[in-house]
Amino acid sequence: MAYKVLIVEDEKEKARGIAYLVEKYNPECTPVLLAHDGREGYKKAAKEQPDIILTDIRMPVMDGLEMIRALRGVDFPAEFIVLSGYAEFSYAKKAIELGVRDFITKPVDEEELSKTLSKVCKEITERRATEDSLSKLNDDMRNYALRDFLTGGMDSQYKVGEYLKQMGVLEEYGQYTCMVMEGDEALSDFRIEEGLISQNGMFFYGVKTGNAQMAVVAGSKSMDIEEKKNLVRQFIIKEELDRLHIRIGIGSSYEEYTQLPKAYEEACVALNYRILKGSGTAILFEELYDMENRTDLLTEKETEQLKDRIDRFDQDGFHIAVKGIFNRALSENNLSLPELQKLSLNIVLLGLHNIPTAQLQMNGYFGKNLFTLKSIEKFKTMEQLENWIMNMVSSMNEVMLKDSIPKKKDVIVEAKEYIRQNYNQNITLNDISKQFYINPSYFSQLFKKKSGMTYQKYLTNYRVDRAKKLLAETELRIYEVCKLVGYSDVNHFNQIFERTEGMKPSEYRQKYAQDK
Numbered sequence: 001m002a003y004k005v006l007i008v009e010d011e012k013e014k015a016r017g018i019a020y021l022v023e024k025y026n027p028e029c030t031p032v033l034l035a036h037d038g039r040e041g042y043k044k045a046a047k048e049q050p051d052i053i054l055t056d057i058r059m060p061v062m063d064g065l066e067m068i069r070a071l072r073g074v075d076f077p078a079e080f081i082v083l084s085g086y087a088e089f090s091y092a093k094k095a096i097e098l099g100v101r102d103f104i105t106k107p108v109d110e111e112e113l114s115k116t117l118s119k120v121c122k123e124i125t126e127r128r129a130t131e132d133s134l135s136k137l138n139d140d141m142r143n144y145a146l147r148d149f150l151t152g153g154m155d156s157q158y159k160v161g162e163y164l165k166q167m168g169v170l171e172e173y174g175q176y177t178c179m180v181m182e183g184d185e186a187l188s189d190f191r192i193e194e195g196l197i198s199q200n201g202m203f204f205y206g207v208k209t210g211n212a213q214m215a216v217v218a219g220s221k222s223m224d225i226e227e228k229k230n231l232v233r234q235f236i237i238k239e240e241l242d243r244l245h246i247r248i249g250i251g252s253s254y255e256e257y258t259q260l261p262k263a264y265e266e267a268c269v270a271l272n273y274r275i276l277k278g279s280g281t282a283i284l285f286e287e288l289y290d291m292e293n294r295t296d297l298l299t300e301k302e303t304e305q306l307k308d309r310i311d312r313f314d315q316d317g318f319h320i321a322v323k324g325i326f327n328r329a330l331s332e333n334n335l336s337l338p339e340l341q342k343l344s345l346n347i348v349l350l351g352l353h354n355i356p357t358a359q360l361q362m363n364g365y366f367g368k369n370l371f372t373l374k375s376i377e378k379f380k381t382m383e384q385l386e387n388w389i390m391n392m393v394s395s396m397n398e399v400m401l402k403d404s405i406p407k408k409k410d411v412i413v414e415a416k417e418y419i420r421q422n423y424n425q426n427i428t429l430n431d432i433s434k435q436f437y438i439n440p441s442y443f444s445q446l447f448k449k450k451s452g453m454t455y456q457k458y459l460t461n462y463r464v465d466r467a468k469k470l471l472a473e474t475e476l477r478i479y480e481v482c483k484l485v486g487y488s489d490v491n492h493f494n495q496i497f498e499r500t501e502g503m504k505p506s507e508y509r510q511k512y513a514q515d516k
Contacts, residue, residue, distance in 0.1 A: 003028055003121050004051050005029045006034075019034060021108065021113055024110075026114055028121060042067050042071060045078065053078050054081045054104070102120065142163050146207045147208075148492075150261050180267040181214045182214075203220070210428075229282065247271060249267040249282075252266055268430075298325065315394060322347060322390070412450040418435060423462050423486050424483075429444060470484060478505050
């Protein structure tokens with residue numbers, strides 16, 4: 001590592017002599033910059049940003065202590081070393097008060113100079129490493145809290161609010177939303193960077209939610225549908241969307257950051273429609289709502305009724321509801337065939353909410369028959385339209401239930417084994433549902449029914465059990481145990497452990513040691 005050094009000495013020959021010694025015995029301290037009074041030293045320091053400043057005390061225009069005081073006044077981060085004659089030690093107290101790192105007596109001894117610089121350089125390296133480590137830890141904690149908050153962890157709401165306040169987001173922006181970006185997992189060059197981006201009056205904070213998926217919290221002064229489309233254009237260019245096969249789902253806009261989990265959920269729903277639009281596209285939740293309600297032929301009550309039948313896999317009930325809708329629509333309206341076709345498409349689209357994209361993509365029937373009005377132009381009668389709807393929804397149910405009904409006992413056994421093998425990773429309900437090609441809602445209900453507890457509770461209990469074993473059988477530090485069992489936030493880990501075991505991890509280790 002190179003360290004930039006500035007020497008401030010009014011006697012130019014002495015300054016050049018000291019610079020020569022620095023370059024000879026401390027080659028890592030280059031380049032060596034020179035200034036010949038305190039004012040010049042202040043200006044050069046502000047411009048060149050040296051890591052270490054060696055300065056004489058008595059100089060014309062502005063002395064060394066005045067220069068140090070001025071630089072400290074603007075929080076200048078350099079380390080200061082004072083070049084001092086024996087008669088000048090009366091200045092030592094003032095220099096110490098200004099945070100001077102060390103003193104070198106004049107005339108300068110080359111060995112003393114070299115040792116002092118080496119020691120200061122080592123301390124700068126150690127400090128920077130500590131700062132980098134703390135910065136990385138803070139980023140990890142912030143990203144964990146944001147992930148937890150977006151996916152329903154209300155315990156993290158306060159932390160996220162504090163982070164947004166620290167970054168000045170809550171004061172600067174009045175509208176918030178969340179978008180979910182997803183790429184092709186098979187793409188080797190797909191990369192997502194976590195962190196903060198602020199540009200063109202907008203705020204973005206991205207956090208990974210999967211191997212090739214990212215949730216991006218966005219803030220702006222205002223955010224209507226058109227402005228959200230611009231938001232996407234600013235965040236990632238169209239060529240990259242196409243090249244990396246990235247799809248983006250965007251939730252509604254809200255005035256309170258506390259509504260971000262809802263925006264995240266809406267973005268995930270919008271992303272489920274990516275097969276409608278193809279790769280390289282952004283899908284807004286508001287536009288989906290308009291698409292699903294293109295006419296007033298489908299009432300809100302009927303929509304909810306259909307969704308309920310689909311969620312419960314009630315094929316007969318769904319068929320009866322569809323017939324009732326067509327009978328009512330025909331009796332109340334003078335409908336054209338195109339309008340009936342649009343109504344049919346709207347009904348079929350309701351079945352998409354619960355189907356993982358991977359299952360849809362693996363089913364060739366859907367690729368040939370779904371998602372375009374052209375695919376239903378061939379139907380000329382009501383009976384044909386009804387049959388088409390029933391066939392499509394029946395195929396959806398088959399995909400949803402494939403391998404899960406006849407083997408649903410094995411699915412939970414396999415899911416538990418998957419948890420045991422991956423408990424130290426960030427595995428969400430959506431991740432494990434995709435692993436077994438099961439709708440998350442259906443998987444959650446099935447897991448609780450077969451296990452007597454929720455998926456999250458089972459995962460937490462297993463992680464705590466592993467933590468207990470590590471605490472009892474190893475000398476690993478608490479934060480090391482925390483990371484090994486899948487948590488990045490030590491405080492969060494401590495809270496979960498105490499809530500589960502009735503004591504802190506440190507107390508458990510102490511108790512175990514006493515009981516041995």
